[in-house]
Amino acid sequence: MLSYIVRRLWQMIPTLLGVMLLLFTLYTLVGGDPSYILAGKSLSAETIASIRTQLGLDKSLPEQFLIFVKQVLTMNFGTSWSTQQPVSEIIRTRIGPSVMLLLTWQLCSLFFSLLFAASVAYYKGSIYDRAVTIISTVAMSISILVYIIAGQYFLAYKMQWFPVYGWGNGFWQNFLLYIPLPLIIGVAVSVAPDTRFYRSCFIEEMNQDYVRTARAKGLSERKVMLKHVMRNALIPIVTGVMSSLPYMITGSVLMERFFGIPGLGNEILKAVNSSDFPVIKAITIYLVIAIMVFNLLADLLYKWIDPRVKLN
């Protein structure tokens, strides 16, 4: 077990190095010289030269890459180019709202789509099943933007059930006042694809022989579904949860933008708009590391759910 974890962590290093190389290529070679952006109106040869020394741009490319690697390892990306705030502080203060939104969204979406999927799979082939399939196909074809725009307009502006926009200071204020609307919209977006995916997982398991055996020995339908089918369908479901994470990151970037949630998504959009490279690099690298760690955790979770799974 421990050797597996160590090996997996070891394997992350070349990938991470590759991601750093990719970002380095993008922002150093393709992105152009940032000293001109930073110098602004006071454009003189001296200012440019001093900014270049400050950023280490006068060094050779391998040296610059080493500086970048050092930044990643020490988690010290210097200061933001547009606000002069330390990048580590930006990440520290912005990560909370993002995690809050993503976590509640993921949990609610999982709960509702499992509920739908299990019931649809149970009544497979009925009108209910067909209706849910058709509705989810149509629902999936509508852009996430339309859900957000229309949801914000009807639920917040027209009905005034939720605040249109904003973020407070206290945890409970945010959780009870500002999170619900993005959450409802998010669940409405993600419940359709998830239901379709989980439905196929359930149906696959329900056709297995052990389900027939469970029924034959007289178990209640409830027990068959929850203990036997659900337990075995959990493996693809864990995969589904992990693979929906990138999709949810897109969603939360948009959601944070629309509802003024001061999270990482909002920050990265601001950074992209103002060519604030240190912030983009830092957020991207740490998200990549986080996702790698989550994938490792998911693989360990498989082992825990299903003892048949062999880690290799």
Place this chain on the structure above:
Amino acid sequence: MNQDSNLTLDQEKVETQVPAQSLSSLAWKRLKRDKVGMISLLIVCFYLLLCAAGWMGLVGENWRADVAVPNAPPTFATWEPRGTQVNAVAATSSSADQVDDDNSAAAPDPLAALMAQADKHESQYASKTTTLKDTLILGADGQGRDVLQKAIKGTSVSVSVALLGAFCAIVIGTILGAIAGYFGKWVDDVLMWFYSIFTSVPDMLLLLSFAAVLSRGISTLVLIFALTSWTYVFRLMRAEFMKHKERDYIKAADAIGAGQTRKMFRHILPNVSHILLVQFSILTVGMIKSEVVLSFLGFGVGIKQTSWGAMLAEVPAELIQGYWWQMLTVTVFMSVLVTAFSLLTDSLRDALDPKVS
């Protein structure tokens, strides 16, 4: 696709020889029996025609023209009370004699003489009176541009960006996947390393990272989509080429002295191309959705073009004043195509690979 699968199982019984059928013609036969698939195909073809016509300048060319009053409602929704529309009709008119009347009535105006002179000069030139329409079939946007024209132009931009992006992703993914799967060893290791790099960054962040350093425009969008989506094709193609290179027909090709490139692209590729077709339509749907998001965020087609995303970007400000038609039009245009494409993907998969279903 040129793999001959002869259907005549019992040669002695059948008098007349049944001609050999290729995979594509068999798949087409199966697809023709699938009603949902055929309707989806028709809809997709219609959009493709619209897209082609848009680029040839046949439809949606004057989407920039202000043909109606700002926010003119759709014709079918004109029962709504219209207050603002009345005062905006016919902005220009030549009114030299009107000025003369004013001149006598309002004598103390010191500028009146100058104004009259200016009007007289103006009246020497031919002026055209344009009447702005009160309503349009699908309404107008905030500048008075026809929403239908914009939607058609937007369709042609959005769909062609997605198609081009998907095509480039397929080309990159197929070539790299073929090389990795066919040669294996260190070549495979290197390409898998590339693959792991691109897949470990979430799509949105990868899109934004590219968008941050590249200039805005259609070609950039296609490039970004190709660079972020080739990995899906790569993974599939690599596995297929690994499987196929061990097959007997490749040994046969080897025996007759076919080169590596020939074996990869003339022998194996036709046998796996059905996977590419399905993948192509999956990628196109994904890219249509991404284009909308990127254009909305301002990293899309740029201000000189319009697209579904660019149109949706105007929506929040309109909706708050109660002008819902642009949002509805874009949503309907987009969801009809995306639904048809998704259903077509399923039908294609069934038709091309009957073993699965």
